[in-house]
Amino acid sequence: MSSSRGASRKSPAGSTRLKPNPKFFNSPSQSDEVGKEGTVPESLLKQARKTGSLNLSNRGISVIPPKLWRLNIDPPDGSTTSFDVDERWWDQVELTRLDLSSNEIKEISEDIENFNSLSALEVQYNELTCLPNNVIKLDKLSKIFASYNKLQCLPVDIGQLTNLQSLNISHNSLTVLPQSITSLSHLEELNLLDDLPSSLSSCSSLRSLIISINRFSSLPDVIYDCPSLETLLASDNQISFLNVDGFLKMRSLMTLDVSNNDISQVPPQLGLVQWLKHLELGGNSFRNPRPAVLAKGTASLLEYLRDRIPT
The missing domain is CATH 3.80.10.10 (Ribonuclease Inhibitor)
Structure with missing residues (x-):
């Protein structure tokens, strides 16, 4: 892992208990x-x-x-x-x-x-x-x-x-989460830690899933079966690889944040997920793509990856 990543990650258990301004x-x-x-x-x-x-x-x-x-x-x-x-x-x-x-x-x-x-x-x-x-x-x-x-x-x-x-x-x-959570048919945003029920895909309206600052070593398979998911935030975990086949099934996905994880290699096939609008990969241990490529934005990054798919 790069040294910059360690400075950016914070344990929720040791973080300061903030008192935010009221939202509404x-x-x-x-x-x-x-x-x-x-x-x-x-x-x-x-x-x-x-x-x-x-x-x-x-x-x-x-x-x-x-x-x-x-x-x-x-x-x-x-x-x-x-x-x-x-x-x-x-x-x-x-x-x-x-x-x-x-x-x-x-x-x-x-x-x-x-x-x-x-x-x-x-x-x-x-x-x-x-x-x-x-x-x-x-x-x-x-x-x-x-x-x-x-x-x-x-x-x-x-x-x-x-x-x-x-x-x-x-x-x-x-x-653990109650199984009935999968009956929340209008649920659009779910922000949690640790547990994802195996039938999460039954939440057909789920558009945003936030599992950041967690201990996932890989993204649970059930995520790839959520048909309406547009935003997946999974930064600051221990994810070590990217399941391209899973992402290719997620035709509604527009934002993917897997920054600050343990990813050592970015598969060039990720460039085939062309419908992504925002892709965050920084703070991982891979050497390629280099930071200069990441800085050019998602469209350029996906093109860079596609150009490196073996023929």
Whole structure:
């Protein structure tokens, strides 16, 4: 391996636990403080009832107060009137986005089922060991971001979330995935570590697969049978060879990133995968193609490889 590669790779176990900016919402104001014991200001809940979005990211929360799960059920604090006369309560908006990321949360209540209009759930960068089983009742969920937790398992029937399009469960303690994950017929993006179910190809809508920063010594055969896959990111693994026959079956593949691996030779037949638009091979130990060739871009690289196919 080249010396430059070693400087670029970082172990996820030893990496700094970052606190990223919220992806979908504005950063909360400093005046709206949320304590570790789960005190949520009524002002935030009131805003969520108007917008359908609740952002509690980066607030040091360890315990979520029970009233949060009854956001669209109970009247506001201090109200003694019924929903249909208090602050035009009948105009409240069902919660569709819930951001609990970058906290210290260890458990999410099964009462999350009350948010039956939820489409996006962000719980990344917490201390979760499991997702609540009742999450499978949220049939409008299209995105789950649960990376950088301590997840040991997923709900057995997660395949019931038939509208799920994006699932990020990377950097957890998962060793196996439930077989039902292959029933996620609308899943377009899957970001995970370690395990790929043998029937992954049943996810006919899967367009993006991210298995970077991992321990794969080769790409699992099931990947080559995913008919709609457009993006495959597999950098920073231990991949030692490229299966050209497999890639030739992937007629939808446009982006392939296998940089920072253990590839010692690039087969010239890879140039036959002419539909590739972005090919990343840097940070491996092969001597040819040389860096100057890689720098010219994917089209030139594929042509270079085709010119070297033995006749």
